[in-house]
Amino acid sequence: MAPESSRLTPSEAWQEMVRGNERFVAGEPSHPRQDVERREQLANSQEPFAALFGCSDSRLAAEIIFDKGIGDLFVIRNAGQVISESVVGSIEYAVTVLHVPLIVVLGHDECGAVLAAIESQAENASPLPPHITNLISRIVPAVRRVAGTTEGPINPASIDHQHVGREHLRDTIAELLEASELVSDAIAAGTLAIVGANYRLLEGRAEPDIVLGAIAAA
Numbered sequence: 001m002a003p004e005s006s007r008l009t010p011s012e013a014w015q016e017m018v019r020g021n022e023r024f025v026a027g028e029p030s031h032p033r034q035d036v037e038r039r040e041q042l043a044n045s046q047e048p049f050a051a052l053f054g055c056s057d058s059r060l061a062a063e064i065i066f067d068k069g070i071g072d073l074f075v076i077r078n079a080g081q082v083i084s085e086s087v088v089g090s091i092e093y094a095v096t097v098l099h100v101p102l103i104v105v106l107g108h109d110e111c112g113a114v115l116a117a118i119e120s121q122a123e124n125a126s127p128l129p130p131h132i133t134n135l136i137s138r139i140v141p142a143v144r145r146v147a148g149t150t151e152g153p154i155n156p157a158s159i160d161h162q163h164v165g166r167e168h169l170r171d172t173i174a175e176l177l178e179a180s181e182l183v184s185d186a187i188a189a190g191t192l193a194i195v196g197a198n199y200r201l202l203e204g205r206a207e208p209d210i211v212l213g214a215i216a217a218a
Contacts (some may be wrong), residue, residue: 010193011215013049013102017195017206020067022027025204033069039072048074051094054106055081059201062106066206074098079086080113080168081105082138083175092182101192103183105176106206107169108199117143127183132172142167162198166209169196173210187213 008016023029048071052062056077063073074085074094094100116132117139119125128136146164147154173196177184186192193213197206 007112008049008101009214010191012099014193014195014215016065017050017102017104021065021206023067024065029067031069032067033072037068046071046098048072048094048098048100050102050104051076051091051100052104052106053077053081053087053091055079055108055111057108057111060106060108060199065199065204074100079135080111081107081138081172082135083172083179084087084213088176088179091102091176092180095183095186095192103192103194105169105173105194105196107165109162109165109201111161111165114139114161114168118159118161118164120157121147121154122156139164139168141173166198169198169209172196173212190214
């Protein structure tokens with residue numbers, strides 16, 4: 001039986017994600033709920049048990065790395081997992097209409113958007129197209145905090161990109177909470193939790209870094 005949001009607590013939903021990721025890491029995925037019967041079952045409705053907001057990197061296919069099936073996850077992705085109006089609206093839809101008890105915000109190592117944000121602060125950095133510049137500008141504050149300076153060029157070789165990624169993940173969650181009173185209120189009420197996790201590309205593991213809400217220790 002597929003996990004359903006109305007039947008899982010935030011902690012149970014996260015444990016379901018953990019179990020799926022462990023199967024993937026071990027090379028023993030079960031590929032649940034991916035058959036014709038499941039497709040037909042969900043033709044007229046959906047009840048995902050978690051929302052996932054992550055980077056659009058091609059190596060972060062959410063249903064694969066968490067070993068989930070059709071209809072299990074409500075997935076929102078963009079380069080660098082950068083908060084925007086459309087992202088907040090999509091997450092609020094998942095919380096209010098689909099009643100998910102869990103939001104996973106997923107960053108990862110070797111993120112192209114993070115690396116571009118770091119490179120953009122170098123002396124004589126090559127200009128980027130305006131839309132890319134606008135996107136990575138949301139990551140630059142994390143770059144500057146890690147660099148320990150708010151002004152002037154930096155040496156990209158001196159910056160730990162994984163540290164920047166972790167800082168940006170925290171910024172992303174903070175921005176979401178600031179932008180959405182609805183999400184903040186649901187966490188306070190105990191009906192919703194957020195887990196910020198970092199995905200390790202080589203080993204395939206999603207490691208929790210930030211937990212907000214009622215999530216029991218694994």
